[in-house]
Amino acid sequence: MKSVRVPTTLQQAVMQTLRQKLQQANLHLKRDFPEPIINYRQRGTTAGSAYIQHWEIRLNPVLLIENQQAFIDEVVPHELAHLLVYHYFGKVPPHGKQWRWMMEEVLSVPANRTHKFKIDSVRSKTFTYYCSCQQHALSLRRHNKILRGENHYICRKCGERLIFK
Numbered sequence: 001m002k003s004v005r006v007p008t009t010l011q012q013a014v015m016q017t018l019r020q021k022l023q024q025a026n027l028h029l030k031r032d033f034p035e036p037i038i039n040y041r042q043r044g045t046t047a048g049s050a051y052i053q054h055w056e057i058r059l060n061p062v063l064l065i066e067n068q069q070a071f072i073d074e075v076v077p078h079e080l081a082h083l084l085v086y087h088y089f090g091k092v093p094p095h096g097k098q099w100r101w102m103m104e105e106v107l108s109v110p111a112n113r114t115h116k117f118k119i120d121s122v123r124s125k126t127f128t129y130y131c132s133c134q135q136h137a138l139s140l141r142r143h144n145k146i147l148r149g150e151n152h153y154i155c156r157k158c159g160e161r162l163i164f165k
Helices: 008-029 061-066 068-089 097-106 140-147
Strands: 037-039 048-051 056-059 126-130 135-139
Touching: 008 037, 008 061, 008 068, 008 097, 048 068, 056 061, 056 068, 061 068, 068 097, 126 140, 135 140
Parallel strands: 037 056
Antiparallel strands: 048 056, 126 135
């Protein structure tokens, strides 16, 4: 997969929001959380991920470039909240009451669990497989595993093996 270069000005905007929200959290929680590592290596249709053990946030460069302001306003605080919640409360449900509290009360951002960005540009090709009751869209990775004989897939409804036609 070809890497996508995020323009420096956009990286600066991400860091500005991250630092502002982190300062807001530090003041509210009376803590001194360090600045997390930010990288732009998130792939697929996921906008971002928080890696709590590494104090790291991974952002999807394609979705960031396509949805700049909404991404900065929503995704950056969303992932920061995951880091803060873990280090403040410990292990709790990922989008539970502690995360919602962190988003709304501490970071002053609506607690949306998922993004609403168009994902056509990052959606991978799918392959249509069939069983007796329906058709299934399998990813390129799963399709290739079937072709190599490494795996097969079964329909959860009828229990039949999926067939590529």
